[in-house]
Amino acid sequence: MLEHDLVFPAGFAxxxxxxxxxxxxxxxxxxxxxxxxxxxxxxGCDDLLADCAGAIAEFGVVLDRHLRSRPADYLGSFRALLAVEEEYHWANALEGFEDDINHVDCPHCGVAVTIVIGGFGCYSETWDGGEGLRRDLRPAAAEDLTGTSRWMHQIAVRDGQEVLADGIAHLFGKAECPRCASVFSVADEYTSANRPVLR
Known part of the structure; x- marks a missing residue:
């Protein structure tokens, strides 16, 4: 039913x-x-997917109940709930923020910037010769989150997932380019670099 990034009609069936x-x-x-x-x-299975609307809605209820129990498979179920809500990009991209390392380009000067969120710290980094230049990330305050980011954060907080909630706050916060000192949205640049191809 699944092969790498593909799903076949039997999967929706x-x-x-x-x-x-x-x-x-x-x-x-x-x-x-x-x-x-x-x-x-x-x-190529849009009709099959549309026929599953009722089952998908039911799955959302099942997942929400399951997440409230703080299960061992929390992240996988959280990602599945994002997919139920058609937040496919974050469903595919979201990691556990234990030692996440992602690569983006500064939207202002174009330099490659490494974004680190996790146990190693939360910072942006570029390399100048053999020296790493770092700047701390600026997490979004919970009250400043909107839309999907607010919903994601609220669920993680509700379920006592502190690492996930903190990671989401940093992911939807700001980064400073260590090279040119411009400030940009981590999520926007991460999305630009990693958004999956939509049908």
Missing amino acids: ALPRLVRLAPRSAEARGLAGKILERAAGRH
């Missing part, structure tokens, strides 16, 4: 059954989540 099994099966939850994470791709 199986989705209603997987959702029925999802409340008591981690495997069914995981597989249904993976199918939905790939729903933005070029699969």
Whole structure:
């Protein structure tokens, strides 16, 4: 049903059954989540996906209930919930913020900037010869988050996922380019560099 970043018609056909099994099966939850994470791709199954609208809505309820129990598979289920809400980019891109390292270009001077969020710290970095130049990231305050970022953060906070909530605040915060000192949105530049191809 899945192959790398592809999903086949059988995957969407199986989705209603997987959702029925999802409340008591981690495997069914995981597989249904993976199918939905790939729903933005070029699969040619728009009609099949539309037919699954009821099952997808039901899956969202199952996932929300599951996340409230603070399970071991929290991140996978959180990503699946993002896919249910058609936030396919973040469903595919979001990591656990334990040691995330991402690469973007400064939108002002074009220099390659490494964005680090996790146990190593939260900073932007460029290299000047053999010397690394670092600047601390500026996390967004919870009250300044809007739309999807606010919803993501609120769920993580609700469920006691401190590392995830802190990572989301940094992801949707600001970075300073260590080379030119301009300030830019981490999420905007990360999205520009990593947005998956939509159908």
